[in-house]
Structure formats: C-alpha cells, structure tokens
Amino acid sequence: MKKPMAITLGDPAGIGPEIIAKSFRDAPEEMRGCFVVGDVATMRRASELISPGHTRLPVASLETPLEALGAPPHCLPVLQVGAPKPLAAFGVISADAGKLAAECVVWAAKAALRGEISAIVTAPLHKEALALADEPHSCYPGHTEMLQALAAAHAGVPLADMPVRMMLANDEL
Structure with a gap:
C-alpha cells in the first residue's frame, strides 16, 4: 500500500507555509x-x-494521513496537530511559533517511526523561536537534532549511535 508523505508546517510566522501552499x-x-x-x-x-x-487553493482538513492519498489536485490537505492555534504574527519570533513548529516535526517523526507515512519534508523553522519554546522542544537547536533524538529513543539506542539519513535541499545545491 502506498503511504502519504508528510510536510511539516515550519515556523507559522515565517515563509514555510507560503512555500508549501505555492508547491x-x-x-x-x-x-x-x-x-x-x-x-x-x-x-x-x-x-x-x-x-x-x-x-484560491482550498484547504482540506484531514483526520488521518491516509486521507491525503484521496485528496484531489489543487487542494491543500492539512492534518491539524493539536488544538487549533491563534494565527502567529508574521515575522515575530515567539515561543508559541517555535512550539507549534516543533510539535509538527515531532508528530511527523512519530508517524514515520510507526510506518504511517513514507517520508518527512520539513519546512523552515526559526531556531530562535524553537529555543524559546517549552522543553523538551527548546533542547534542540533544529530539526536534525530533534529527528535524531526521536529516532534514537524509538530504536532504544544512545543518541550518538543513531544514524540519520537526510538531504538538505536549498539554492546552493
């Protein structure tokens, strides 16, 4: 069975959501x-x-990742993480924005580790906002370290022993 691919929100006060919508x-x-x-x-x-x-691109609220496979083209399928949040002010670094961005990465990582999704694409998050978020999110400098820690905990191995396969995609590539 084909599995859907998850794209994390990124910083809700940043450029990530617009990049995703344009895609x-x-x-x-x-x-x-x-x-x-x-x-x-x-x-x-x-x-x-x-x-x-x-x-305008319509937004479809999903209950499960598998619903994404049936979403029509020209639709933006979104799985709500936690309770709906107040909209973040653009360009404002905040603990709430960092926490939401981190919660999205954690949700996607756990779904991948459970085998519910095929892959994770992470939109940009603001490292300063992440540092302002509550623990445990503030303990990680970025996505990579968060994903590595979650994978290590899942595998029951020390963090240093957990290989992480990622590819950075940016203009420099």
Missing part, C-alpha cells in the same frame, strides 16, 4: 499523496496570501 498550487500532480502536518488556519492564510492573480 501545492504550482505542482499539483507532484504533490498528490502529500499533506501538511500543521495548523489549518495557518495554511488557509498562506493559501489566501498566494492567491492574488490565482484561484
């Missing part, structure tokens, strides 16, 4: 089977922001 708008066939792990209201706002000159 679903501009490459609908390539994004089929993918879904956002995050906040429905944040992704609705991102959809509205990228809409000038384009048809």
